[in-house]
Amino acid sequence: MENLEFRFTAQPVKPAAGAALCGVVGSGNLEILIRPGDEADACTVVVKTSARGFGKIWEAVIAEFASRHPVGGTRIAINDMGATPAVVSLRLGQALGDYTGGAQ
Amino acid sequence: MNTPVHTSLVLRHSYFEATARSRVAQVLDAGSFREFLPPEVAQPSPHLAILDIPGAFDDGVIIGSAALDGKPVLVIAQEGQFMGGAVGEIHGAKIVGLLRRAALEKPAAVIFMVDSGGVRLHEANAGLIAISEIMRAVLDARAAGVPVLALVGGSCGAFGGMGIVSRLCSAIIMSEEGRLALSGPEVIETVAGVEEFDSKDRALVWRVTGGKHRYLTGDCAELVEDDAAGFRQGAIDVLAGRTEPLPSSTVLRAEQERLSSRRQRFAGMRDGLEVWAALGVPDPGQVSLIDRDSLVALKKGLPA
Amino acid sequence: MNAPHSPGAWDTRRQGRMRRIERAASLGVARQVPASRIGELLEAVIEPGDRVCLEGNNQKQADFLSEALADCNPERLHDLHMVQSVLALPSHVDLFERGIASKLDFSFSGPQGSRLARLVQDRQIEIGAIHTYLELFGRYFVDLTPNVCLIAAQSADAAGNLYTGPNTEDTPAIVEATAFKGGIVIAQVNELVDKLPRVDVPADWVDFYVLAPRPNYIEPLFTRDPAQITDVQVLMAMMALKGIYAEYGVKRLNHGIGFDTAAIELLLPTYATELGLKGKICTHWALNPHPTLIPAIESGCVESIHSFGSEVGMENYIAARSDVFFTGADGSMRSNRAFSQTAGLYACDMFIGSTLQIDLAGNSSTATLGRITGFGGAPNMGSDPHGRRHASPAWLKAGREAGGPDAIRGRKLVMQMVETFREHMAPVFVEELDAWKLKESMSMDLPPIMIYGDDVTHIVTEEGIANLLLCRTPEEREQAIRGVAGFTPVGMARDRKMVEQLRQRGIIRRAEDLGIDPRRANRDLLAARSVKDLVRWSGGLYAPPARFRNW
Numbered sequence: 001m002e003n004l005e006f007r008f009t010a011q012p013v014k015p016a017a018g019a020a021l022c023g024v025v026g027s028g029n030l031e032i033l034i035r036p037g038d039e040a041d042a043c044t045v046v047v048k049t050s051a052r053g054f055g056k057i058w059e060a061v062i063a064e065f066a067s068r069h070p071v072g073g074t075r076i077a078i079n080d081m082g083a084t085p086a087v088v089s090l091r092l093g094q095a096l097g098d099y100t101g102g103a104q
Numbered sequence: 105m106n107t108p109v110h111t112s113l114v115l116r117h118s119y120f121e122a123t124a125r126s127r128v129a130q131v132l133d134a135g136s137f138r139e140f141l142p143p144e145v146a147q148p149s150p151h152l153a154i155l156d157i158p159g160a161f162d163d164g165v166i167i168g169s170a171a172l173d174g175k176p177v178l179v180i181a182q183e184g185q186f187m188g189g190a191v192g193e194i195h196g197a198k199i200v201g202l203l204r205r206a207a208l209e210k211p212a213a214v215i216f217m218v219d220s221g222g223v224r225l226h227e228a229n230a231g232l233i234a235i236s237e238i239m240r241a242v243l244d245a246r247a248a249g250v251p252v253l254a255l256v257g258g259s260c261g262a263f264g265g266m267g268i269v270s271r272l273c274s275a276i277i278m279s280e281e282g283r284l285a286l287s288g289p290e291v292i293e294t295v296a297g298v299e300e301f302d303s304k305d306r307a308l309v310w311r312v313t314g315g316k317h318r319y320l321t322g323d324c325a326e327l328v329e330d331d332a333a334g335f336r337q338g339a340i341d342v343l344a345g346r347t348e349p350l351p352s353s354t355v356l357r358a359e360q361e362r363l364s365s366r367r368q369r370f371a372g373m374r375d376g377l378e379v380w381a382a383l384g385v386p387d388p389g390q391v392s393l394i395d396r397d398s399l400v401a402l403k404k405g406l407p408a
Numbered sequence: 409m410n411a412p413h414s415p416g417a418w419d420t421r422r423q424g425r426m427r428r429i430e431r432a433a434s435l436g437v438a439r440q441v442p443a444s445r446i447g448e449l450l451e452a453v454i455e456p457g458d459r460v461c462l463e464g465n466n467q468k469q470a471d472f473l474s475e476a477l478a479d480c481n482p483e484r485l486h487d488l489h490m491v492q493s494v495l496a497l498p499s500h501v502d503l504f505e506r507g508i509a510s511k512l513d514f515s516f517s518g519p520q521g522s523r524l525a526r527l528v529q530d531r532q533i534e535i536g537a538i539h540t541y542l543e544l545f546g547r548y549f550v551d552l553t554p555n556v557c558l559i560a561a562q563s564a565d566a567a568g569n570l571y572t573g574p575n576t577e578d579t580p581a582i583v584e585a586t587a588f589k590g591g592i593v594i595a596q597v598n599e600l601v602d603k604l605p606r607v608d609v610p611a612d613w614v615d616f617y618v619l620a621p622r623p624n625y626i627e628p629l630f631t632r633d634p635a636q637i638t639d640v641q642v643l644m645a646m647m648a649l650k651g652i653y654a655e656y657g658v659k660r661l662n663h664g665i666g667f668d669t670a671a672i673e674l675l676l677p678t679y680a681t682e683l684g685l686k687g688k689i690c691t692h693w694a695l696n697p698h699p700t701l702i703p704a705i706e707s708g709c710v711e712s713i714h715s716f717g718s719e720v721g722m723e724n725y726i727a728a729r730s731d732v733f734f735t736g737a738d739g740s741m742r743s744n745r746a747f748s749q750t751a752g753l754y755a756c757d758m759f760i761g762s763t764l765q766i767d768l769a770g771n772s773s774t775a776t777l778g779r780i781t782g783f784g785g786a787p788n789m790g791s792d793p794h795g796r797r798h799a800s801p802a803w804l805k806a807g808r809e810a811g812g813p814d815a816i817r818g819r820k821l822v823m824q825m826v827e828t829f830r831e832h833m834a835p836v837f838v839e840e841l842d843a844w845k846l847k848e849s850m851s852m853d854l855p856p857i858m859i860y861g862d863d864v865t866h867i868v869t870e871e872g873i874a875n876l877l878l879c880r881t882p883e884e885r886e887q888a889i890r891g892v893a894g895f896t897p898v899g900m901a902r903d904r905k906m907v908e909q910l911r912q913r914g915i916i917r918r919a920e921d922l923g924i925d926p927r928r929a930n931r932d933l934l935a936a937r938s939v940k941d942l943v944r945w946s947g948g949l950y951a952p953p954a955r956f957r958n959w
Contacts, residue, residue, distance in 0.1 A: 001156040019144040024123050025160040026185035033161055035144050048148075048158045054833065057895045064895075079148065079158045084829040085895040086640045086870035093926040110706060113944055114678060114935055121635070121937060280959070306958040314958070392959040393948075 004047040004055050006062055011070035012040045016101025023091045030080035030088060032095040037075035049080035061085045065092045074099070117332045119257045120281045124166050124181040127217055130332035131255070131339070132170035132179060139168040141198060149192050151227040160186045163194040167202040173340045175212035178202055184219035184260035191266065192224040196234020203241035207248040213343050214245060214252040216273060221288060222264020235265035242272045243351070251275070251348045255335050256324070257282040261313065264288070274348060275325040277338040278315035280396065284323065285313040307392065311376030316391055316399055320380055320406075321366075329396050383407075421590030424555075428453040428592055429615065439568055440600075441618040446476040449616060451484045453592050454556050460509075461554035461586065464494045465577040465745070466516065466541075466784065467627050467717040470560035472596045472620035474499040477558065482507040489513070491552050493541055493578050493745075494784075495520045496627070504533045513552055514782060515539045521779030528780065528850050538856065541785040542749045545578070548585035557586040557593055560624040561617075563604060564597045568611035571604040574718030574726065574741035575626055579609065581746040587613040598623040605738035628720040628953050630696040632670040635938050640870050643919065643929035644825055645671035648760065649680050651873045651922050652866055653689045656802040656821060660692040662752040662789045664761020668825045670700040672760075674934040677707035694752035694789075697722040697733065697741075699952070703935035703945045705732055715741070716748040716785070721956075725949040745785070752789040757802040758821035759789040763858060764830065765841050768886045768898070770861030770876055772824050773843040780850060783858055790859040792820045806865060809877035819877065822859060825868040828894030835896035837889065861885075867892055871899075872918040879915060891916045 015036055023031040030049075037044055045062055065071070076095075083091070117130055128137050141162075148159025164186035170179050180199050182189045191199075206214045223231040242252050254273040256262045261283030262270040270276055270284060278284065287295075289303035302308060311317055319327040325342055328334035349355065370379050380388040384407045391399065417423075431452040441449050450473075454460060462477070463470040477485075478499040488509040495501065495517035503509040504527055513536035517524050527533040539547070548554065559579050561570040572579050587593050595609070595617040649672060652658070663669035676690055686709050693713040695701070699722060704710050714734050718726070718741055726733045726741045734742050752759070763772040774781060796803070796818070803818030810819050826836045843855035867874045867889060874892045879885040883906075891907035893899030910916045919926055936942050939956045 001153075001158055019142070021125070021143045021161065024183055024185045025158055025164075029185070031143075031160060033143050050158050051833065060895050060900060077161070079160055081158055084640075084827060084833065086827050086829065087638075089870070090640055090643060090926055090929065097927045109947075110677075110703070110935075110945060113703075113941055117932070118937055121931065305954075307954060310958045 002049050002052045002055065004049065004058055006045040006047075006059055008043050008045070008063055008066035008071070009041055010043050010066045010072040012072035013070040013074065013096070013100060015099050020095055020099035022095035022098055025079045025081050028082055028084070028087065030078055030083040030091060032091050033077045034095050034099045035075050035077075037073055039073065041072040043071040043074050043076060045076045045078065047078045047080060049078070049082075051080070051082045057085060061088050062092070065089060069093075069096055071096065116329075118330055119279060119332050119335055120259060120330050122332065123185065124183040124217065124219070127332060128166060128168075128170070128179055128181045131217070131336045132172055132177070132215070133174065136171040137168055137179065138170070139166060140202065141167065147194075149194050149227065151192060151230060155226055157226065163192060163198065164189060165195045165198050167198050169211070170215075172213070172215065172336070172343070175343075177213045177215050178206045178209070178211050179215045179217070181217040182219045182258075184258040187224055187226075189220035189258070189260040189266075190222060190224035191220060191231050191234050191238070192227040193230035193234055195224070196231065196238055200234070200237045200241045203238070203245045203252070206245045206250045206252075207241075210248060210250055213339075214250060215255065215339060216252055217255045217258070218262040218266055218270050219258030219260045220262060220264075220266040221260050222266050232265075235269065238269050239272055242269060246274055246348055247351050249348045251343060251346055253277060253339055253342060255339065256284055257315070257328075257330060257335060261285070271323070275342050276318070276323065277326045277328060277335060277342060278318055278324040279328050279330040279334065280310075280315045281330045282315045283310065283313040284315075284318050289313070308375065311392065317376040317379070319399065320383060320385070320391070320403060327396055327400060425590045425592060428455070432616070439616055440564075441616050443472070443618055443621055446473070446618050447479055449594070450477055451480055453594070453616070454485055454488070456485060457487045457489070458555040459489045459491055459552065461548070461557040461582050462490060462492045462500065463557070463559040463578065463582065464492045464496045464500055465717065466494050467629055468560050468575045468577055469496055469625045469627075470558050470596050471497055471499070471625045472618070472622070473558040473560075473594065478502040478506060478508065480508060486510070489536075491544070491548070491554055493544060494518075495524060497625075501527065510534060511536060513537055513539065513544065513547070515541050515544050516782040516784035518781050521781040524780045525778055525850065538780075538782045540783050540787045541578070541745055542753065542788045545581040545746045548581060553589045553591070554582070554586045555591050557582050557591060559583065559593065559595045561595050561597045561609065563599045563601050564595065564617045565601055565604050568614045568617055569604055569607045570595055570597065570609035570614060570617070571606060572608040573605070574723050574743060576608060576743045577717040578745045580744055583609055583613055592616070594618075596620040596624060605740055606736045626720055630665050630698050630719045631721070631952065631956060632665070632667055632698070632700055633939055633956055634670065634674060634700060634934055634936050634941065637667050637671045637674070637931065637934060639930045640827055641668050641671040642675070642931060642933055643924070643926060644668060644827070644868055644870055645675050646679055646924050646929060646933075647873055647919055647922055648672055648823065648825060648868050649675060649685070649689075650683060650924060651917055652821070652823060652868070653680070654683060654685055656757070656805055658689050658758045658802050658821065660756045660800070661690065661758040661760070662694045662756050663698070664759065664786055664789065665696070665698070666762045668762050669760060670698070671934065673698060673700045673704055674936055676704035676709045677935040679933055681707065681709070694748050694756055697726055699939070699942050699950055700936070702942050702950060705729060706945050707935070714748050714751055715743040716745040717743045720953050721951045724951065725946050728949050749785050749788045752785070753791070753793050754796055756789070756820070757800050758823065760823040760825055761786060761790060762826055763824055763836070765836055765838050765843075766824060766826065766867065766889065767838060767841050767861070768889055769882070770864040770867065770885065770889060771841060771857050772859045772861075772864065773841045773855070773857050775841070775843040775846045775856045777842050777845060777849070780846070783856070786858055790822045791863045792822065796820070806877055809875070819865060821865050822863045823866045823868060824859065824864055828869050828871065828896050828899060835898065837893035837896045837898040839898060869894060872916055872921070875915050875917075878913065884910065884915070888915050
């Protein structure tokens with residue numbers, strides 16, 4: 001397992017309720033938990049992944065996501081069982097959608 | 105242009121495919137679910153962390169309160185896609201805690217969505233202990249007058265210790281896709297050889313462990329479509345007017361007698377087809393092909 | 409057998425044919441050969457150095473004849489030149505290891521790819537060339553005409569007429585070339601009947617036939633379990649439908665088999681119909697009877713399908729849908745690979761398929777190191793036929809995108825649809841295809857490229873659609889590809905500014921540009937989510953093989 005941590009600056013976003021959970025830790029899949037964070041214009045991300053050596057790709061995928069969507073003011077925790085970037089991007093979009101109640 | 109059959113196929117929400125969270129959302133009254141120990145306050149399994157395996161925030165099981173047709177219920181839903189729904193320490197503790205709460209609060213029922221291969225071997229004794237505690241907690245809840253309904257229709261079925269737990273529940277509701285047994289098919293083949301049981305013969309596996317077989321033998325109370333709506337209605341129907349009977353050694357002995365004679369009656373049979381023929385089903389080969397409603401009607405017409 | 413004509417002798421082939429038949433007759437082997445004497449027959453009528461066509465089709469296999477040939481004595485039969493569509497069975501390769509055959513011309517060898525590669529490296533085989541199906545069929549009538557063909561049919565009558573039924577596949581092309589150039593036609597059949605449902609091969613064209621001990625093997629290659637389709641594949645299917653099928657009004661097409669295209673097929677009754685596309689797209693197909701197309705057929709989205717072969721379990725469904733499928737007066741399906749390939753090449757406006765690797769020019773390849781797999785029919789489907797003349801709206805629109813408003817010809821749409829990473833995080837987008845390394849290690853003339861970049865018009869990934877028709881320079885083309893290559897090294901090396909410009913020009917379009925909400929991309933959108941659903945859609949007519957059932 002590899003533990004990764006990132007922080008990105010981003011436009012702030014308001015949650016619809018509290019936390020949002022998306023996905024399941026199955027083979028090729030991941031779960032994403034988005035909660036309100038401490039810094040209004042930043043997003044902190046903690047990733048626990050079964051696949052080793054893909055830190056740079058994780059960073060790029062999440063950075064791209066943070067640049068395209070307002071995710072400031074959140075902390076994101078991810079448990080991953082070997083999902084490809086395609087699945088990760090899809091789940092991030094779904095998780096953010098659930099977090100904002102579809103407003104975004 | 106689409107027939108009602110086609111429209112229903114498209115609108116159906118497969119229970120088999122759904123995650124535990126969406127099963128809970130679709131089977132219970134809309135918006136009624138409140139999760140206990142939600143993922144944001146939970147921690148993944150420390151045992152898996154030691155083994156360098158990613159955990160899940162909810163350790164693969166969701167517990168909480170909800171309403172079913174307006175009546176208050178407590179809910180357990182195992183996530184079959186995580187570690188095969190297998191029971192670890194935290195997973196088991198959540199289930200036991202929920203069942204003990206049920207014994208105190210006495211809701212209308214506990215809805216237990218089982219989707220599990222049994223003990224999580226990674227957690228060894230912790231998993232074994234957890235399952236034995238679950239067994240006791242189910243019986244305690246029932247003794248307190250709370251019906252515990254097992255819903256079995258996920259990809260992992262109910263095997264191993266969770267197969268036993270399911271049979272300790274007040275009643276079991278299954279879909280055709282669901283499976284209920286003790287040893288897993290692959291385990292039987294590995295231990296006893298492919299002549300004993302060919303685990304790759306999927307049709308055989310379902311004839312021996314699947315919902316239709318369990319329904320015909322009376323091991324499950326209801327057979328429903330692979331559909332959240334089907335499980336919902338099945339649960340409502342089973343609970344309607346039901347009072348949970350007090351534990352009774354007379355009843356238990358009678359049940360053991362019944363199971364004993366059943367075992368003798370079907371001794372040596374190796375396939376559901378043979379059992380169904382012995383039960384009086386006129387054309388056993390058709391059982392796997394006919395739809396749910398037809399099978400329910402067929403069972404009604406069988407000799408007692 | 410290919411000796412030049414001796415002076416005055418112009419019927420050596422006919423004489424050779426008589427000689428072979430007489431040898432069989434003198435052994436007492438009749439036209440209807442007992443299974444126990446098949447080895448004797450083969451050794452009597454085949455001569456060393458012969459060109460032999462063995463019906464290794466994509467789907468059906470003349471497996472009894474293949475095994476019998478592999479059991480022949482290499483001292484009697486050797487140096488055979490095998491010409492066949494597919495190297496599918498172990499016995500196909502055994503022929504070379506046992507010294508019976510020495511040369512091979514073929515099209516596809518997926519199942520035997522590793523063994524074939526080893527034979528090449530051990531110099532136990534000489535490969536003439538790797539072809540597409542249509543090329544190989546064409547050469548049967550030019551310079552690869554078989555002396556003997558070993559075919560598979562469903563049944564024979566007392567006269568020796570044959571019925572090939574739903575899985576007719578390559579048989580007509582093979583038999584015609586062999587029978588009409590003095591060759592010998594030998595068939596294995598599954599049953600002998602008094603009256604055939606219909607005559608597919610006349611007895612006049614058949615020299616010998618044998619009742620095989622078991623029915624000939626047919627591989628269910630075109631069945632895909634909807635349960636395996638992922639959310640990402642649904643997303644890409646939505647993009648393909650909205651961004652390309654709808655835009656060009658694609659009515660006539662072929663789908664390369666795969667889960668990606670199965671997702672598109674299963675979205676036709678739902679997402680595509682929601683977009684108002686029923687009757688406007690996907691009405692006419694050159695396609696095998698994919699079970700995943702059943703919901704679209706039942707929903708009235710499909711008018712006609714012509715097939716290369718049948719598909720195990722679909723026979724009754726096809727017979728009950730004779731408005732859609734090609735069926736005989738007897739009711740059963742008629743397939744024909746040569747004609748379907750021609751239809752896919754010339755009469756379709758679009759091909760879409762998946763692949764293992766794509767480079768910066770858009771060349772795509774399924775070649776992997778250590779295996780020789782060949783091409784099958786994909787290049788015929790996935791290429792722009794310069795011989796086409798008739799216009800259609802899709803063809804004209806694509807042609808104008810490529811050549812400007814005064815373009816003198818149209819273009820066939822050739823789409824490659826892939827996720828940017830494959831299993832084990834292997835990137836699909838690469839700077840150099842493995843095909844080049846394979847060319848070196850196997851001493852091939854050319855790198856085995858399935859679809860040439862010149863022919864590719866669109867690439868669809870989870871990141872979006874790249875329209876290569878609109879690219880005006882190789883640099884634009886390269887950046888358009890990098891711009892949909894996601895987080896692969898190729899994608900990460902993109903010129904971000906240029907990619908953004910390409911997006912402004914509509915050369916790259918992302919899901920949000922197409923107005924697609926990724927949260928809708930889930931399996932609920934599929935019209936059928938399991939094999940059982942497909943059976944229900946078909947009203948119980950589809951009978952899936954046991955491996956796809958749990959009932």
